[in-house]
Amino acid sequence: EKLEEWVKTLFSDVPNRETLASRDWISSVPYDASWKRSFYISPISERRRLMLFFPMPPIQPFYRTKPAQLISHLIGHEGPGSLLAVLKELGYASELSAGPSLSLANSCLFAVSVVLTEEGVPSWYRVMQIVFHFIHLLRKSEFQERYPLWLEIKKIHDFNFQYKSKDREDVQSENMAHSMHYFPPEEVLCANELFFEEFDEDQNFRINHILDNFLKSSNMRIHLTCPENELPQNFLDGQELSPPSPSPPSDPSSDPTFWVEKYFGTRYKVREHNSTWVS
Known part of the structure; x- marks a missing residue:
């Protein structure tokens, strides 16, 4: 009530011109072929991580069924027989997560993030192969196998919502203001x-559509982060893209082939994918 009072007091004099914000930009998709490249990122602190990004259509229109949620749950599962369990057993990874990392009105980025061990860095390509093998297993799964898993996820979401802790007022207001652009008031x-909605053949089809058309090697962007002295040579196999107008390095021993991010000075290399990576 207090927030409503403030809004009325502070914004009542703002004229209502009955206009809507332009949404022409929604018809364009920001992820063209040039976006799907391989990036080595040099960290400031000691960090080892492999990230695979897959651009796909927006997920808001399917909020009632959330087809990407089942995929996120299965790839990110941490129990026996899971993708992470296999990578841990091989000594390649310590953590893994998966799901939409950036959701916009015209697109979405599905990300698989793997925290690598020191042994996992030189085996990054093997890690990527195992991820895609797991996605292949998901493609082969049938409706009867997916339904019990979906039911489990639904119960978890119901429970979490029922016993959800109260958000801070400013966070709750911001989230509601954003959600009002996409969802009905109720x-x-x-x-x-x-x-x-219940899990049915239509939902199962949407899951297959995501797996078959978007979570594939020809549709990915790769980020590998590790100390520079651990950078695997096979990550540099793709065609190198030179930095635009490179400036002379302040350190004569530094590698002039590094790109440097404008605001934070992050050093990184850019490569076209090696053809064997996307076959």
């Missing part, structure tokens, strides 16, 4: 949390 508070 579902603004729960649209991102709950499943509204």
